[in-house]
Amino acid sequence: xxxxxxxxxxxxxxxxxxxxxxxxxxxxxxxxxxxxxxxxxxxxxxxxxxxxxxxxxxxxxxxxxxxxxxxxxxxxxxxxxxxxxxxxxxxxxxxxxxxxxxxxxxxxxxxxxxxxxxxxxxxxxxxxxxxxxxxxxxxxxxxxxxxxxxxxxxxxxxxxxxxxxxxxxxxxxxxxxxxxxxxxxxxxxxxxxxxxxxxxxxxxxxxxxxxxxxxxxxxxxxxxxxxxxxxxxxxxxxxxxxxxxxxxxxxxxxxxxxxxxxxxxxxxxxxxxxxxxxxxxxxxxxxxxxxxxxxxxxxxxxxxxxxxxxxxxxxxx
Amino acid sequence: xxxxxxxxxxxxxxxxxxxxxxxxxxxxxxxxxxxxxxxxxxxxxxxxxxxxxxxxxxxxxxxxxxxxxxxxxxxxxxxxxxxxxxxxxxxxxxxxxxxxxxxxxxxxxxxxxxxxxxxxxxxxxxxxxxxxxxxxxxxxxxxxxxxxxxxxxxxxxxxxxxxxxxxxxxxxxxxxxxxxxxxxxxxxxxxxxxxxxxxxxxxxxxxxxxxxxxxxxxxxxxxxxxxxxxxxxxxxxxxxxxxxxxxxxxxxxxxxxxxxxxxxxxxxxxxxxxxxxxxxxxxxxxxxxxxxxxxxxxxxxxxxxxxxxxxxxxxxxxxx
Numbered sequence: 001x002x003x004x005x006x007x008x009x010x011x012x013x014x015x016x017x018x019x020x021x022x023x024x025x026x027x028x029x030x031x032x033x034x035x036x037x038x039x040x041x042x043x044x045x046x047x048x049x050x051x052x053x054x055x056x057x058x059x060x061x062x063x064x065x066x067x068x069x070x071x072x073x074x075x076x077x078x079x080x081x082x083x084x085x086x087x088x089x090x091x092x093x094x095x096x097x098x099x100x101x102x103x104x105x106x107x108x109x110x111x112x113x114x115x116x117x118x119x120x121x122x123x124x125x126x127x128x129x130x131x132x133x134x135x136x137x138x139x140x141x142x143x144x145x146x147x148x149x150x151x152x153x154x155x156x157x158x159x160x161x162x163x164x165x166x167x168x169x170x171x172x173x174x175x176x177x178x179x180x181x182x183x184x185x186x187x188x189x190x191x192x193x194x195x196x197x198x199x200x201x202x203x204x205x206x207x208x209x210x211x212x213x214x215x216x217x218x219x220x221x222x223x224x225x226x227x228x229x230x231x232x233x234x235x236x237x238x239x240x241x242x243x244x245x246x247x248x249x250x251x252x253x254x255x256x257x258x259x260x261x262x263x264x265x266x267x268x269x270x271x272x273x274x275x276x277x278x279x280x281x282x283x284x285x286x287x288x289x290x291x292x293x294x295x296x297x298x299x300x301x302x303x304x305x306x307x308x309x310x311x312x313x314x315x316x317x
Numbered sequence: 318x319x320x321x322x323x324x325x326x327x328x329x330x331x332x333x334x335x336x337x338x339x340x341x342x343x344x345x346x347x348x349x350x351x352x353x354x355x356x357x358x359x360x361x362x363x364x365x366x367x368x369x370x371x372x373x374x375x376x377x378x379x380x381x382x383x384x385x386x387x388x389x390x391x392x393x394x395x396x397x398x399x400x401x402x403x404x405x406x407x408x409x410x411x412x413x414x415x416x417x418x419x420x421x422x423x424x425x426x427x428x429x430x431x432x433x434x435x436x437x438x439x440x441x442x443x444x445x446x447x448x449x450x451x452x453x454x455x456x457x458x459x460x461x462x463x464x465x466x467x468x469x470x471x472x473x474x475x476x477x478x479x480x481x482x483x484x485x486x487x488x489x490x491x492x493x494x495x496x497x498x499x500x501x502x503x504x505x506x507x508x509x510x511x512x513x514x515x516x517x518x519x520x521x522x523x524x525x526x527x528x529x530x531x532x533x534x535x536x537x538x539x540x541x542x543x544x545x546x547x548x549x550x551x552x553x554x555x556x557x558x559x560x561x562x563x564x565x566x567x568x569x570x571x572x573x574x575x576x577x578x579x580x581x582x583x584x585x586x587x588x589x590x591x592x593x594x595x596x597x598x599x600x601x602x603x604x605x606x607x608x609x610x611x612x613x614x615x616x617x618x619x620x621x622x623x624x625x626x627x628x629x630x631x632x633x634x635x636x637x
Contacts, residue, residue: 091578091635092569096554145634152631174522174544176554179568180580183544184633186523187530190502191630198507214544216495217483217523222503236495236523237485241549245485255490265493 036060038231052272061229061272063209065111066118066135069168073276074122074131081120083153088115088146092179100177104139111138115146116171119154121163125280127287130158132167136210141171143215144178148185151219155192155203164202164283169220173213186218193222202286204279207234207257207266221265225282227275228257228266324593327382333371336364372589375539377565380572381547383539384518388593390600391450392419392434392477395517398600399425403432408459415456417448417484418528420463423475426608428615431467433460433528434477437518450519451484454497457527461501468508471619473611476514476528481546483524498527505530506630509623511614513607515585516540516572517592532626533610534580536572537603538587542580543570580633582610 034043039058048055052072053062064072070079087104094100108114116139119132132154134141151167158165174182196203205223207216209232216236220226228234235255243250253259257269270278326334340360347353375383383389396403396419405421408414420433437450460476467474483494505512505528514531520542536542543550550564551557569575572584585602588595614622 086636089635089637092567094567096563096567146636149634149636176545176550176568178635179544179570180542180575180578181633181635183522183526184580184630186499187502187506187526187630188633190499191506191530191627194503194507195627197503214523217498217527218502219499221493221496221499235490236483236498237490242485242487242490246487250487254487263491263493265496 034062037062054272059230059271061209061231063136063170065137066113066133066168069133069208070118070120070122070131072272073124073133073166073168073279075124075126078123079120079131080122081118082157083119083150084114086115086146086150088144088178090177091145091181092177094177094179096177103177107139111135113138115150116141116143117147117150119150121157121161124166124276124283127280127283128161128163129279129283130154130161130163130165132165134168134170134215136170136172139175141169141215142173142175142182143171143185143218144175144182145185147171147175148182148188151189152192155189155196159196159199159201162201164204164286165196166204166206166279167219167223168206168208169211169215170208171211171213171215171220173215182214186214189219190222193219197222197224202283204282206275208232210234212236212238225268226266227278228260228269229275230257230269230271232257234260234266322388324388324590325386327379327386329376329379329382330371330590333364333368336360336367340364368589376562377541377571377574378547378562380539381519381541381565381570383591383593384541386591386593387439389479389518390592390596391439391479392436392517394596395477395600395603396421396423396432396434398596399423399604406463409455410462411455411458413453413455413459415448415453415459416446417450417452417480418456418459420459422472425475425604425611428473428608428611430473430475430611431463432475432477433463434517435480435525435528437479448484450480451482452480452524453484453486453489454492454494457483457494457497457501460528461497461504464501464505464508467510471510473511473513473615474505474508474531475607475611476512476531478514478516478520478525478529479518479540480521480524481519482521483527495523498523501527502530506627507623509619511611511617511622512626513610513614515603515607516542516581517603521546530626530630532614532622532629533582535583535585535603535606535610536575536581537585537592537599538572539591540572541565541570542572542575543568 034045034048036055038060041057053064090100113135117132117134122131132151203223204225205220207228211220211234233255260266261269343357400423403421403423419436423430423432435450436447438444438447512531513533514529515535517537518540522545547561547564551560575581576584585606588598592599
């Protein structure tokens, strides 16, 4: 190494150090610029959005909300929301350091959503599909009664219309504040998926950063296809819980999408800009297969508390 | 199967234990001074009334303590009490036999069932062998193959639940714990034979539910059923390990509360002080309830029994 190189690399080292110590300060600053969590590159928010919230430099996939996800997957203006007004009640009168109802309001204020999942019917490259998108930004994407009910109704809607079902998962698990009723949502969603499955319906589950706990251990892992986003952390128990239980450090790539792929748990890892195309191809491939032959024996299960009238997305308050 | 050992007193039972000790001491002196007889009677009375009031006013965390009592009867105790000649079946047929999940064929009052249940283990070596009652994915796959067997031969399914939850570990994640649980939920919802589940101790989270999708769900009086362990809940919501009692209270996890929420169908009485005081009595109570439920469910056609189960779970939830 000659002196010039040394100076050059010193310069580089300094740059790296500066970038790392660069704090993410005020909200306005954050709104304009975002720093990549992985490569620390500063990204202009608008450019980042046009790139589907994927870092152009290192391909890091940022977490995105349900509305953005719908915009990315559904054809323009094709999404009609189901059960837009459904809200959770407080069956346990739960109170930890704050009342559950207060926490709900706070979550809604932060996320701009009523619940941690948006469900509805849409078109994906011209083909009808039932689409559910979870939002980690609302209450950690946790599954309470409403998330369970909305996913169940969405499945019933897909069953009724014989359309494929797509659910984008992003959740910390079951919602503790609804206690045992949250746990029962795991059984409820799995039970309706059994009916859907027996009727020959196509279900594609997409696992995005992060998917854990009760959601992974129910509908997220029951897809005919399970697609994970690059870098997404997916698992049953959280990393910290496992580390505490076994009292040793875990490998860095533990529970990432790539790790799951290596261990045969997901069908593929698909980057965000290829996701819509992949979904469309999978749906086309299975068109006309399955549904007609054995749909009659269980389709009667879809009656009852079925879905309310679809509402265009703009109709939400 | 009865324990010859004296029940170990729990923390909240200490006043009772101290009183009992004093009485023992007094009884020893009884031969020397017979006038103590009256005192002893009075103490006995006091003991009985204290015991009754203690067990009538249990806090949720006391129920948890009883549910976790080291002498509490476990799945194998119940199985061998109900059918001493029960046939145990091993393995998931894919490479592993998980000792935390026990399965086999039982005949209870003339009804043949396929039974599975989680097993905690009694001695230290036993506990390690059973992984403290926390099944690996292979345990759930073992249960699943037994469910399929039951469905094929039209045998009712009986599940006994006593687990803190599915095991959180590296191998468990690598072998896809979540998929194992999810598949059980889905397949158990779809079997066309009656399913009865009973929570005999701890019903912990998805690991319990994976063998709990049943037409009828029973709970022993002092058992608990929750979405997460109270310790987990306290550390996440309160960020503190000494708020376990508050977490127990807030989550509404006792049998009585779960019954009020409509998630279970029946609470089974336990002997005063908990199941560990009288194995025979609790086994008999539980057996009677299970037989009754099975007899009722056996009247339904295969299609009806599946529909009944799916409708039951379809209705769970609270929203506006």
